[in-house]
Amino acid sequence: MISMKNEIFKNKNCLITGATGGLGKEIVIELANKNCNLFLTGTNETKLKNLKTELEKINNEISIEYQLTDLTNDDEINSLVKEVREKLPQIDILVNCAGIFPVNKISKSTIEEYDSCMNLNVRTPFILSKEFSKDMVKNGWGRIINIASSGAYNGLENTIIYRSSKHALLGLSRSLYNELKEYNVRTFCISPGPIKTDMGKDIIKKENPNEDYESFMNPKEIAEFITFVISFDNNLISPEIRLGRIK
Numbered sequence: 748m749i750s751m752k753n754e755i756f757k758n759k760n761c762l763i764t765g766a767t768g769g770l771g772k773e774i775v776i777e778l779a780n781k782n783c784n785l786f787l788t789g790t791n792e793t794k795l796k797n798l799k800t801e802l803e804k805i806n807n808e809i810s811i812e813y814q815l816t817d818l819t820n821d822d823e824i825n826s827l828v829k830e831v832r833e834k835l836p837q838i839d840i841l842v843n844c845a846g847i848f849p850v851n852k853i854s855k856s857t858i859e860e861y862d863s864c865m866n867l868n869v870r871t872p873f874i875l876s877k878e879f880s881k882d883m884v885k886n887g888w889g890r891i892i893n894i895a896s897s898g899a900y901n902g903l904e905n906t907i908i909y910r911s912s913k914h915a916l917l918g919l920s921r922s923l924y925n926e927l928k929e930y931n932v933r934t935f936c937i938s939p940g941p942i943k944t945d946m947g948k949d950i951i952k953k954e955n956p957n958e959d960y961e962s963f964m965n966p967k968e969i970a971e972f973i974t975f976v977i978s979f980d981n982n983l984i985s986p987e988i989r990l991g992r993i994k
Contacts, residue, residue, distance in 0.1 A: 752978035756781035760810075760835045762879065763787060764818060764871065765845030767794035769944025770894065773970035774842055779806045781974065783840065786831050787813035810835070818845055818871040819863055828878055837882040840890045840977075843872035843916075848946055849908050861908050868912035869919065876923055880932060889932035890977050893920045897940040897989060913938070917987075924986045937973055939990040942966050962994035 761778055765771040766787035775785055779802045789795050795813040802811050812834045816827045831838065846868045849860045876891055883889020898906065899913035920936035927934060941947050941963040951958045969990060976985055 752975070752980075753781045755978050755980055756783040756840075756974070758782065758784065759839040760784045760837060761786065761840035761842060762831055762835075762838050762875070763842040763844055764816075764875070765789065765894075766813070767791055767798055768844065769946065770939075770942055770966045770969060771842070771844040772798060773966045774844065774973060775802065776805065777970045777974045778840075779809060779811075782806065782809055784810040784835065785812070786835060786838075787811070788816045788818070788827060788845070789813070790815065790817060819866040824871065824874060828875075831879075837886065838879040839883065839886070839888065840892070841875055841879050842892045842894070843875060844892075844894045845871065846894065846896075846912075846946075847909075848906070848949060850905050850949075851908070852905055853907050856908055864908045864912050865915070868909075869915045872916060873919060876919075876934075880923075880927060883932040884927065884930040887931050889927070889930075891920075891923060891927075891932065891934040892973060892977060893934070893936050895920070895936050895938040897938050897991065899936075899938050900989065921987070933977070933984055934986060935973075935977055936987050937969075937976075937990065938988065939964060939969055940992050942969065959994065962992055964990065964992050 761783050763775055766775050767789040787795055792815045799811050799813055814827055814830050817823045847864055849864050872893055893916055895916045896913040898910040899917040902910055917936055920934050924934040943963045944966055947963050951960055
């Protein structure tokens, strides 16, 4: 059954933001193993080059493209869309994984921090979903995966901007799901708790020094779970998923 599900990804084209991050990298490795063509974005060109080389060793039969992109800059987003359109005939799978995690009390938070977080965590997924869902609707098949957070379901001090953005991303995902499902375009909002990534380490430093990093979730397991969940292609769907940890 699993091998049949892997066939769903074969020759599909995926655009993923935040591709070199702890979770993003594991997702692209999973998709590469499933013969999915990849277009990667990130903000570190060295990491993007190295990731492309690593993926080519995993699977040299797929197309792997990348572009250095500041997703808070409209000109660079437009450049990204143009480059994707030139390199790939269509996008079948969109993974909105890029995100930032500002930590500050509201009294010390700035409008610049708010705008930067909302632009990357919410506005960019909206723009890319608007653009590339056209392909999916036209072809009668598509997947939009928005990486939210357990913070989308609660509110805690010192993280008001971040949690506001993830609440908004959850609302965007719910609306996309209902608007696009009739075209067999499935939207998934995946909301993990703390993950063993650099961002996870930042959470400990900035938000809660008493957290146990070893209790955080393995990003590889989350990536395996995501690709499994989105592989179902009949009537079953889990559009909104919270992932927690046992500690």
